[in-house]
Amino acid sequence: MFSSKRLSLARKRRRLTAKGLAEMAGVSPVTITRLENGQNEADPATVEKLADVLKYPTSFFFKEEPAPLTKEIVSFRSLKSMSAKERDAALSAGELGVEVYSWLDDHFNLPALNLPSFDPELTPEAAADALRQHWGLGYDPISNLLKLLESKGIRVLGLEENTANVDAFSFWQDDTAYTFLNSYKSAERSIFDAAHELGHLVLHKHGETSGANGDTRSVELEANRFAAAFLMPEEDIRARMPRLITADLIIKAKKRWRVSAMALAYRLSHFDRPMLTEWQYRSICIELGKRGYRSGEPDGIIRESSVLWGKILAELWSDRKNLQNLADDLFLPVGEVEMLLSGILPRAEQSGARNGNERPALRIVE
Amino acid sequence: MESISPVTIKDLHEGDAHLDALQLDRDRLIAAGHHAMAGRASASPLHPSNTAGFLSYADGVKGLRAENIGDDWQLFRSEGVEGICNEELKLRVLFANVFEACGEDDPQARSRKGAGSERVACGDMFEAVGVELPLSVIKFSGDYKTYYLMVDQHGAMELSLPIVKAGGNFLRCVERIFLIGGNDLDEIDFGVDEPADDSDLDIIVTRK
Numbered sequence: 001m002f003s004s005k006r007l008s009l010a011r012k013r014r015r016l017t018a019k020g021l022a023e024m025a026g027v028s029p030v031t032i033t034r035l036e037n038g039q040n041e042a043d044p045a046t047v048e049k050l051a052d053v054l055k056y057p058t059s060f061f062f063k064e065e066p067a068p069l070t071k072e073i074v075s076f077r078s079l080k081s082m083s084a085k086e087r088d089a090a091l092s093a094g095e096l097g098v099e100v101y102s103w104l105d106d107h108f109n110l111p112a113l114n115l116p117s118f119d120p121e122l123t124p125e126a127a128a129d130a131l132r133q134h135w136g137l138g139y140d141p142i143s144n145l146l147k148l149l150e151s152k153g154i155r156v157l158g159l160e161e162n163t164a165n166v167d168a169f170s171f172w173q174d175d176t177a178y179t180f181l182n183s184y185k186s187a188e189r190s191i192f193d194a195a196h197e198l199g200h201l202v203l204h205k206h207g208e209t210s211g212a213n214g215d216t217r218s219v220e221l222e223a224n225r226f227a228a229a230f231l232m233p234e235e236d237i238r239a240r241m242p243r244l245i246t247a248d249l250i251i252k253a254k255k256r257w258r259v260s261a262m263a264l265a266y267r268l269s270h271f272d273r274p275m276l277t278e279w280q281y282r283s284i285c286i287e288l289g290k291r292g293y294r295s296g297e298p299d300g301i302i303r304e305s306s307v308l309w310g311k312i313l314a315e316l317w318s319d320r321k322n323l324q325n326l327a328d329d330l331f332l333p334v335g336e337v338e339m340l341l342s343g344i345l346p347r348a349e350q351s352g353a354r355n356g357n358e359r360p361a362l363r364i365v366e
Numbered sequence: 367m368e369s370i371s372p373v374t375i376k377d378l379h380e381g382d383a384h385l386d387a388l389q390l391d392r393d394r395l396i397a398a399g400h401h402a403m404a405g406r407a408s409a410s411p412l413h414p415s416n417t418a419g420f421l422s423y424a425d426g427v428k429g430l431r432a433e434n435i436g437d438d439w440q441l442f443r444s445e446g447v448e449g450i451c452n453e454e455l456k457l458r459v460l461f462a463n464v465f466e467a468c469g470e471d472d473p474q475a476r477s478r479k480g481a482g483s484e485r486v487a488c489g490d491m492f493e494a495v496g497v498e499l500p501l502s503v504i505k506f507s508g509d510y511k512t513y514y515l516m517v518d519q520h521g522a523m524e525l526s527l528p529i530v531k532a533g534g535n536f537l538r539c540v541e542r543i544f545l546i547g548g549n550d551l552d553e554i555d556f557g558v559d560e561p562a563d564d565s566d567l568d569i570i571v572t573r574k
Contacts, residue, residue: 109572136400138407144567151567239411311571 002047004038005068006061009095010054011036012088013336025049060331066095067173074171075200075223082166090159090166094180096332097157097340098173103330104312111308113153115177118202124222127202128229139236141257145191146181146304146344149198154179156194156306160342170197177201183343186297188260190343191304192227199226232257232267237275241268245276247287251299258301261293306344313345372472374542381543388457388513390525394433395515396546399523401429402461406519419463419476422517426461430515434459451510458512459525462536467522468544475516475536513541522547 011021011032018036022029027046034040042050042061051058069091076082076090104110116134118127132138135152142148149156159166159182168190170179179197183190200223241253245268247261254264265288268274269281276284285294292298316322323341327334375381385392405425409418427448431441434450442451442458449460464473514536517523523545528536 107574109570109574111569111571133408136404136407139410140407147567147569151569233410235410235412307569308571311569315571315573 002035002042002061003063003065004036005065006063007032007042007050008036009066009092010050010056010060012085013092013096014054015085015089016054021050021053024053055333055335057331057333063331067098069094069098069171069173074169075197075204075219076166076169086166090169090180093157093159093340094169094171094178096336097155097178097180098176099330099332100157100326100337100340101155101176101178103326108312108315111151111153113175113177115152115154115201117205120203124199124203124225125229125234128199128226129233131198131202132230132233139233141236142231143258144304144307145194145231145258147307149179149194150306150308153177154198154201156181156308156344157340158183158343158345160339168193168197170200172201172205181344183303186260187301187303188254188258188263188297191258192231192260192263194304195227195230196223198230199223202226228263228267228270231259232264234271237267241275245280245284247284247291250284250288251291251293255301260297261288303343305346306341309341309345372538372540372542374539374544376468376544381545384543385525388525389438389452389455390434390459392545395430395525396523398426398429398433398461398515399517399521399545401432402426402463402517403521422463423461423477426463426515426517430459430461456509456511458510460512460514462514462516464516464518467516467518467524468547469522472528472536472539472542473516473518473524473526478535 011018014021016024018032019029022032025032025046026049031040031046035042035046047058047061051061071087071091074091074094076087082090114135116131118130122130135148146156155176155178157178157180159168159180166182167185168179168181170177172178179194179201181190181194181197185193200219203222203226204219237257240256242249250261250264250268254261257264259267262285265276265281265284269276269278274281288294313323316326323337324334327337330337375384382392385395402422402425405421405423405428406418409421430450435441438452438454439450440453442449442460447460449458451458462473463476465476467473511527513525513527515523516526525543525545526539527541528539530536
């Protein structure tokens, strides 16, 4: 049976309005609206046209209804600066990501979720500390956050949205935690994004994270506080950092916690007992800005990549299967599967400039 | 003085057979050791320097109990010595942090054992087989064999039957069963620019 929701999903993935799709497919806008509302049955010729324009296999539109994601349950960092098209495309990517992981769950035993519920009254800092203790991390720096998340059963995928407006997002679906990461920013800032999303998963499981009328600012600040405390435990910082802190020292020290220089400076100045005075913090920020640390991360670390997907692809390849086979099983265009792995797989060819719509080649790294 | 022939079992299957006879399970012992490792990790750099060892000991004992109590294994507490015991087999298992487990040399406890440990850990089994212990060993008559789950800071673990000599050290082990080798989680002397190691994390993916 034709799925009206799948037509809507594919259209939103392609960032098309109903009118835009109608023009490209040579049908009336009303036809699209009625199909998406389930008011009309789709005739085979129309489905063919739509599939051709959207570049989705026809069979995609006859799969069972997708699990709907709404903006109310998904944590978007920059909701205000995001266009509706960007938001809907990202939500659609989330729905496809759930389907990809559902396929993985059918074929592989993956790490079980190990993300306990904490008292909602906990402060973000206390929740970060509690999670560290639960995972047995102590106060050590986290050497690979992406690997840590995957090992604890959090489902991680990538985004290739070509926009800074969708940094990352996360959501709970059927007691499974999902996080989507954008590799648009530096490796250090992507790590902070991942920790921020972990904060949402821990802190905001039971409430709205970014509803249109919700108080998005406070939940975003809470997730940031969680991320800072989780990545940079105060006890470890106090034990390591000397009394005299300079911009040079921050540039050196940030490698320990794998965060941006700005994030470390902010952390040092925002403890209850700050290690930087306001004046010192301001001076250091100016100095870091002069050296390019405001817009980027010179002398940065290597981007983290998915260990889980590396193993999955190796397993598939041992059967001479690749992403195309996975996409075929899911009735998806292979480009959509590639998009979901974008930025989380090792990219040897990343050094070259990306031209237009060219995608970096995906390869299995042993 | 008759010498003791210590037994060291490194082979997995041989070790498991031996553990079966003791009504112990390798995985549960290793899990107990992981309690200790997690305890160690929760020590903050701002804690006193001996905190990691204490938390490792406390959670190691907790782990022994949490993983093993039930059926014939019960909580054991006597003279300040804490662990588990099996009255039917006349066995006790205590916990010890050691400098190196699964090494060539017999493990050495990181902290001196108290008088209670000496009494608990020196049964009359040597006398029973006609072995004369050195004079320095305090002997107490008793029916129990007292094993130690020995865990080092790298995560290596063995279940061993030591002689605790006067003064609180392990003299040597009569029996050693290697449980698991440690990984390379050396205690890193952290400089501010040294990232940590994540070799303890593993992601296991298997086919259905």
